[in-house]
Amino acid sequence: MIGYKIHKQDIQKLENKLNKIDLKVIGDLEKEFGITASMIQVRAKKDAPVDTGFLKSSINFGKTSKGVFVQASAKYSAAVEFGTKPHKIRAKNKSVLYSSKTKTFFGKEVNHPGTKGQPFFFDNAKIEIRQLLKRLENKIKRLLWEKQCIMLEKELIQL
Numbered sequence: 001m002i003g004y005k006i007h008k009q010d011i012q013k014l015e016n017k018l019n020k021i022d023l024k025v026i027g028d029l030e031k032e033f034g035i036t037a038s039m040i041q042v043r044a045k046k047d048a049p050v051d052t053g054f055l056k057s058s059i060n061f062g063k064t065s066k067g068v069f070v071q072a073s074a075k076y077s078a079a080v081e082f083g084t085k086p087h088k089i090r091a092k093n094k095s096v097l098y099s100s101k102t103k104t105f106f107g108k109e110v111n112h113p114g115t116k117g118q119p120f121f122f123d124n125a126k127i128e129i130r131q132l133l134k135r136l137e138n139k140i141k142r143l144l145w146e147k148q149c150i151m152l153e154k155e156l157i158q159l
Contacts, residue, residue, distance in 0.1 A: 002078050003071030004040065004125045006033050011067060018140065028139065030068075036132040037061035037068040043124035044072065048080075055080060059121075072121055083117035 011029050041061045048056040058074040072081075090109040091097050097106040 001071060001073045001075065002081055002121055003069055004122075005069045006037070006067045008065070008067040029136075032132060032135060033068045034063060036128050037063075037070045039128045039131070040070045040121075040125045043128065044070070044121045047120040047124060048072070049118045049120065070125065077121070079115065080118050081121050082119075084112075084114045086114040087112050 011033060015029055038061055041059055044059045045056050048059060050056055055072065055074045055077060058077065059070075059072045061068065061070040063069075074080075088109050089097065089112050096108060097110055098104070099106070
């Protein structure tokens with residue numbers, strides 16, 4: 001399984017810093033993180049290689065009391081994302097290895113050449129996190145601008 005988590009304590013740290021400069025965004029941050037998790041899921045499902053469809057169906061996101069998460073829960077998710085090194089495959093419960101796909105018998109062990117990674121998860125997470133940061137930056141700039149306008153308006157009223 002592979003995954004990405006954004007913890008609630010990190011959200012709260014950001015909210016505290018923004019509140020110190022009097023930018024009220026409580027609630028908005030959790031919503032933005034939820035949107036980001038959802039978009040990571042959409043992108044990862046779109047890019048996940050399909051054999052049986054199980055990997056794609058194992059990609060999900062959710063919210064916990066600690067924050068939000070996105071995960072690909074198939075046991076082989078990391079092997080698909082990052083690839084594998086050459087390794088031996090040994091028969092465990094049978095006397096020989098057999099591929100039902102190719103209807104081929106092998107010996108008791110096979111030297112597997114490894115597989116090339118087929119990134120579908122973390123590259124998409126990086127893209128969506130960059131988008132999240134842009135949205136937050138724009139929101140903060142807008143809130144700072146509004147705050148500055150209010151302060152100028154108060155100064156003009158006093159004149």
